[in-house]
Amino acid sequence: MQKTEQEEKSACCSTEIAQEQTAVSCCSNKDAQTEQLADPGDIKTYKVTGMDCPSCASTLEKGLSKREGIQSVKVNYAAGKMAVGAVNADIFEAIPGYVKKFGFEAEPERPARDARVYQVSGMDCSSCAATLEKHMTGNPGVQSVRVNFSTGKMHIAHTLTDEQVIKEVQKSGFDAKPATLRNQKKEAQQSVKPLPITTISGLLLALGFIGSFTAIPDWLVTVFYAAAIVIGGYKPARSAFYAVKSRSLDMNVLMVTAAIGAALIGEWFEGATVVWLFALGNALQNRSIERTRDSIRSLINLTPSEAVIKTAGGTVVKDVEDVSLNDIMIVKPGEKIPLDGEITAGLSSLNQAPITGESLPVDKEPGDTVYAGTVNESGSLEVKVTRLSEDTTIARIIHLVEEAQEKKAPTQAFIDRFAAVYTPIVFVLALLVMVIPPLAGFGAWGEWFYRGLALLVVACPCALVISTPVAIVSAIGNAARNGVLIKGGTFLEKAGAIKAIAFDKTGTLTEGKPKVTQVITLQDDSETLVSIAKTIEEHSTHPIAQAVISYANERNIASKLGSDFSAIAGKGATAVIDGTEYFAGKPKLFSEMGISTAHIDERIDVLQNEGNTLVAVGTRDHILGLIAVADTVRDITVRSIEKLKQAGISEMVMLTGDNEGTAKKMAAETGVDRYFSELMPEDKVSAVKKLQSEGKQVAMVGDGINDAPALATADLGIAMGGAGTDTAMETADIVLMADNLEKLPHTIRLSRKALTIIKQNIWFSLITKLAALMLIFPGFLTLWMAVLSDTGAALIVILNSMRLLRMK
Structure with a gap:
């Protein structure tokens, strides 16, 4: 897993402290030069509070270094940390007391756990993820945190307990739980039906609107509108409160401000309409986003939760989490394989489509490997367990796909930077619109205040921010269901731009x-x-x-x-x-x-x-x-190459160690456009570089082991046969789980379609925002129209991205 910038800085800082500790221990006490220096384990780090300036750090360093038994002291004022080397462990217990005498507080730092993953619920939009990130970063027990709205996951390195993390997340207005495979499977099986808040708010809005045309009192109409605002706006207001508390400017803050502002100037209908449209838009967005997340949940549900285990006294049924290595599973015809294993008895055909995407069953016999989630179609099998539930091929696929979905593509990273600048600029512009025109005598305060509120709503670029990640999640989820692992949005974008594909001959084309x-x-x-x-x-x-x-x-x-x-x-x-x-x-x-x-x-x-x-x-x-x-030549090779040409790949290249005559014959049989013959393994790298020097974006397809240098040199490395090769799954940019090229054309088409949809989403979002901005100043854009343009655009972008889920 890649380190965050914060972790890298922390690592650098720790290295500097360690280096400086060595220097202090060598020169702070000359008499100690003949003594044995402390082991690396005899250095402890403390978090120090109360230091006002760098001179405080110097004072603390000098004071502690004079204490008996302390070999080295290094205080980092900027980080608020202190590293102490001592001759024995008893000294470390006394350090907080020593520090207190200098007017500061010190507590030992607990080692950070490995980054853990939590499933977060309650996030309505991508700005909620930013709010949660900011809030969690402020906790001293959190080293790094990353929240992804599209997948609903939070990656966090911390020294807290699970209960403390969950409570801290709840303080931001959301709920969290550890994203274990068992928890995810339960969540996938549950269908939670939220309370019909949006419906109630809508009915109250309708009653108020109808009442305004009848003889009922105006105050009662206002009560209906006010009730619609309170019921429909409770959740956004709660989220807005936590966003402001975390110093984050998100859509909830802007929308609540607009609704309250509308009520203050007597536009109760506008305020209620704003709240209801926002709630309706969020409900539809959440339902759509859940559809994209289901692309992975469907993989989680492929594996049975129980296995029939053979014992000396017969058979017992166990939860897959309780099965041990080398246990013998009994799998009857029509059942799914619960865990990865090796057949010890029985003959059968297995449908491996969930793992490899292959449409035809594969014959299996004793000694063959089988994968969890595949379907036993005919004979009864006895299978020896070779991998536990968290280590199965399907579990690793799910893990890699989730990681891939959370990696930002270059386009997404650019849009996030743009949105971070755009929102505060438009927010300030909205405030200026409320104040400057009426001060300059260009209209009434109420008129310009209303336009400023409309501009506030337009200030949040929800549709733009979500335009790329939802498309990437959908495309990677589609690929995973079809036996293809795409390791991230970067590689999805690269695959869409590929112009030439170089194939290793042996084992790839043949x-x-x-x-x-x-x-x-x-x-x-x-x-x-x-x-x-x-x-x-x-x-x-x-x-x-x-x-x-x-x-x-x-x-x-x-x-x-x-x-x-x-x-x-x-x-x-x-x-x-x-x-x-x-x-x-x-x-x-x-x-x-x-x-x-x-x-x-x-x-x-x-x-x-x-x-x-x-x-x-x-x-x-x-x-x-x-x-x-x-x-x-493989039966599927010729068809696959023909489909790749139809998908728009301009050049197919074969790399082989065979002589010229053999290479020419094989090229004619497979349909490749060009070949490089008599290559040593290292020569394949030169061949890829030659193609790149001709101005082409080049993908290299190989087995992921022997072709590793060429795969790394190419713009995109594609490995085949990932289901049986751990190395391929870990090293390549894209992995074809089956041992053939059948799914490669689909991958290229999917990538190109994803690029097209991302561009459509970005342009649609920008044009919608621009149109809304232009309509505000003449007074044509009402508050409810501004909300509709924002939430409507976000919903259209999501639905457009979801087309990738259905692509076959």
Whole structure:
């Protein structure tokens, strides 16, 4: 997890203190030079209060350094911290008492916990997140805090208990609880129905509006409007109170100010309409935002909460959190796998779509890995647990996706900076509009006060601030459901700008497993030739030998009875069959035995130039035939490359260590536009740099391990097969969980669509604000129209972003 700026400063400060402590311990007491210095563990840090100036720090340093048993003292006035080195632990207990004698207070600093995550509820808009951040930062027990409105999560490094954190959050007007997987699963299963406050407020507003056209007294109409303001405005007023308390200027503050101002000048209908429209807009926004958060909750719900465990006395049902490593799970047909594991007994087909996005079931047998959340479609399985509930592949996917959704994209970071400047400027402008025109004699106070209130409402750029993060959350959630991990908004934006994709050949465009492509007989029939080759190769684990054996098994060709099996290092193998010694290996093996290959040399050259590895089969007298073995193009590769071209990628490039002839043939088969052949692993980096030097944004697709340098060099690193490779999940910018390119075209299309929607949202938000500002000064924009333009624009932006959730 990346450190915040505050944490980095703190780390730097601690380093400086430690370095200066060493200097003090070496020169503050010359007689101590022969003594053994304190261990690093004998240095403690204290928080000091009461210091008025840097000279206070100097006084405290000098005073404490004279105390017996204290080896070093360093006081940092700016940070309000003091580091003390002592000869034994008893000295540390007396330090607060010593400090008190100098007129200050000191308390030992508790070590900060690792950053923890809490689920926050009650936030209505992105400015609520800023209010909570400011409030939490003011607590001395909080080292760093980051709140994300889109995901409803708070990341906080602190020395407090969970109860203290929750109470502190409640002081800001929100609720919080630790974001454990169990809590999130419960939340996903619950459907909380809020009280119909907005409906009640709306009914009171309607009664007041209808009453104004009837004979009922005006005071009763005003009561209806006032009741609508109080009921509908209670929650915004509460949030506004905490925002002001935290010195934050958010939408709630501006809206409450506008509503109260309208009431003060007698515009009760305007005030009530403002409150009701704001409450309605927030309710609709919250419902829409919950839809985007559900994209991750749906992943959480994929895994069962219980598992059937095999024991000596039968079977027991346990919560998945209580299952131990190496327990044996029983999974019946139609059930979901509760935890990651390895099959120990049973055969079945598993639907792995929740993890990899693959549409077709995958056959599994003993020894194969299975993932939590996948569906057992046919046979009953016994599975040994290899990962606990918090460490399963699906749990790590959820964690990585949530982290990704909270990382700010460059566009979002820019908009946040813009909004931070825009809001106070418009706020000051609103105050000036209320005061200067009437003072200059350009109208009545009430008229300009009303326009100033309208300008206050326009001052909060809700739609603009939320335009990017909701689109990013929606796109990353969509990708995760389809077996693709996008590590953050930055990489989502980069994927949308990619012009060229470089593919590693072996294992990416091809299967990575050699297969028999051709059998050429010179004397016997092909079945006899393959039978002899299988007999010789059955005792070898070499990939080429395994390809020959697989070819024979697929065609039900049996091996012969052989003996005296032996390997010929680097050349082949031999065995005695029916009293005759047979060989299988490189053609060069037979040349060395004095057997002429002149009659098949031309054929050998053609096959090798096409990328085949040749296995010659024969005796000491003659060659019986050739078996050509090659890495084959994946079935999905050609379709994927065609779809990538349709998605707008201008150039497909293949990187391979094969010779020119093989590379050319493979390029033609796969449909790539260009290839670099005869590359060493380090040469792939140069190839990527060459593409970049041509002015292209380049993505590199590989397996995430061997291709790590090229993945890091490219503008975007895409790793395949993440479901089985921890390294790929941790290192690449984008991870295709399946071991094929099937989902890559969808990822590129999704990224480009996200970029388009983000641009639409930004322009729509800016144009709406500009139009509202221009209509205020002529007096055309009423208060309720200002609210409608703000909350309406935010809602439209959210709904536009949610289109990414439905993209298939």
